[in-house]
Amino acid sequence: MGAVTVIDIPGSKSVTARALFLAAAAEGTTRLLRPLASDDTEGFAEGLLALGYEVERAPGEWRVHGRPAGPAAAAADVYCRDGATTARFLPALAAAGHGDFRFDASAQMRRRPLAPLTDALRTLGADIRHEEAEGHHPLRIAASGIKGGALTLDAGQSSQYLTALLMLGPLTTEGLSITVTDLVSEPYVEITLAMMRSFGAVPAREGDVFTVPPTGYRATTYAIEPDASTSSYFFAAAALTGREVTVEGLGTGALQGDLAFVDVLRRMGADVTITADGTTVRGTGRLSGLTVNMRDISDTMPTLAALAPYADGPVRIEDVANTRVKECDRLEACAENLRRLGVAVTTGPDWIEIHPGTPGPAEIITHGDHRIVMSFAVTGLRTPGISFDDPGCVRKTFPDFHAHWGKFTSPA
Ligand SMILES: O=C(O)C1=C[C@@H](OP(=O)(O)O)[C@@H](O)[C@H](O)C1
Numbered sequence: 001m002g003a004v005t006v007i008d009i010p011g012s013k014s015v016t017a018r019a020l021f022l023a024a025a026a027e028g029t030t031r032l033l034r035p036l037a038s039d040d041t042e043g044f045a046e047g048l049l050a051l052g053y054e055v056e057r058a059p060g061e062w063r064v065h066g067r068p069a070g071p072a073a074a075a076a077d078v079y080c081r082d083g084a085t086t087a088r089f090l091p092a093l094a095a096a097g098h099g100d101f102r103f104d105a106s107a108q109m110r111r112r113p114l115a116p117l118t119d120a121l122r123t124l125g126a127d128i129r130h131e132e133a134e135g136h137h138p139l140r141i142a143a144s145g146i147k148g149g150a151l152t153l154d155a156g157q158s159s160q161y162l163t164a165l166l167m168l169g170p171l172t173t174e175g176l177s178i179t180v181t182d183l184v185s186e187p188y189v190e191i192t193l194a195m196m197r198s199f200g201a202v203p204a205r206e207g208d209v210f211t212v213p214p215t216g217y218r219a220t221t222y223a224i225e226p227d228a229s230t231s232s233y234f235f236a237a238a239a240l241t242g243r244e245v246t247v248e249g250l251g252t253g254a255l256q257g258d259l260a261f262v263d264v265l266r267r268m269g270a271d272v273t274i275t276a277d278g279t280t281v282r283g284t285g286r287l288s289g290l291t292v293n294m295r296d297i298s299d300t301m302p303t304l305a306a307l308a309p310y311a312d313g314p315v316r317i318e319d320v321a322n323t324r325v326k327e328c329d330r331l332e333a334c335a336e337n338l339r340r341l342g343v344a345v346t347t348g349p350d351w352i353e354i355h356p357g358t359p360g361p362a363e364i365i366t367h368g369d370h371r372i373v374m375s376f377a378v379t380g381l382r383t384p385g386i387s388f389d390d391p392g393c394v395r396k397t398f399p400d401f402h403a404h405w406g407k408f409t410s411p412a
């Protein structure tokens with residue numbers, strides 16, 4: 001194959017979720033252009049509606065009428081579905097307001113941790129009660145505003161705890177100072193800081209200390225860039241098949257750290273060009289094994305794991321312990337499925353090593369994880385007979401994935 005393809009990737013989940021939070025908290029009406037419409041982000045928007053915010057959703061443009069004083073509802077029951085951005089960011093927004101708010105989530109999301117965030121909110125004076133397991137959904141907040149102050153946070157399991165607290169900072173009466181003792185997925189925090197600035201806040205970072213003055217937020221018009229994690233499947237496909245794939249609108253000015261996945265593909269042998277307008281990956285026929293630390297970009301760990309059997313040497317992915325507390329235990333899910341395909345794999349507490357092999361047909365056990373489906377779709381480009389026990393779980397971030405993938409993979 002030598003075809004050149006320009007892919008229209010839907011908007012970033014992470015940017016859409018943050019934009020919804022910031023717009024809801026801002027003075028004025030915000031226009032969000034090209035938001036992601038998927039289960040996670042629709043769930044976030046519906047969480048805001050449940051809290052009494054006004055959100056209008058038309059294709060390609062969402063409008064949010066901000067309420068600096070917090071939720072309009074005096075009481076609300078918010079269902080966060082599978083989305084950790086919803087389940088971790090919205091309680092922080094609600095805590096800054098006044099009312100009785102209950103949050104719950106799917107069985108998958110109920111299993112995922114939350115304690116460092118709810119403990120931090122309690123340190124700031126929030127009245128939070130976990131209804132079942134401590135540090136997990138469901139939970140209740142009797143909100144009466146947040147004064148602010150200093151706290152210490154361990155974000156070694158999830159950067160989303162820090163993002164939630166940073167976005168809360170401008171809504172407090174005295175501001176926040178957060179000292180971080182550990183941090184994963186650090187580029188996501190950079191997205192948060194950049195977007196807070198776009199909405200008029202002035203967060204600052206000095207080493208491990210983040211300070212956020214109580215400025216509030218201002219509404220704006222915000223264009224959402226294409227999702228870099230979603231793009232990884234198409235970039236990996238290019239590297240594997242020798243095609244050339246361009247994602248427009250995801251270039252040198254992109255906010256998302258996951259775009260660095262193309263650097264991994266470059267190290268493996270692909271040609272990569274990043275310009276101000278977009279990113280292009282071209283497969284060269286070479287796919288080398290490598291050892292790579294994916295702590296900063298671990299949503300793309302399954303993409304690499306699913307591509308890895310076709311490399312000419314072992315692929316070892318390190319420092320990805322927190323992929324065990326995502327939609328499923330992704331380290332084990334990748335290992336399990338690669339073994340089902342007949343590929344040799346070993347794992348440790350925070351690493352996975354995949355050996356070159358010839359995958360055979362198998363049903364992939366998705367564990368309801370969208371990234372397991374989209375990643376092993378890449379493996380399926382060379383291996384016929386790969387199917388999924390729950391192909392529909394892609395709805396979390398890319399409901400039309402299968403239609404797009406079908407068009408992308410069928411010869412023009
Ligand atoms: O803040 C965000 O939007 C996200 C942060 C990352 O989570 P962790 O910080 O839990 O690794 C990432 O995996 C997730 O898909 C989205």
Ligand SMILES: C=C(OP(=O)(O)O)C(=O)O
Nearest residue numbers: 082083084085299326327
């Ligand atoms: C981990 C993910 O999602 P979240 O943590 O936002 O639920 C993901 O999209 O891969």
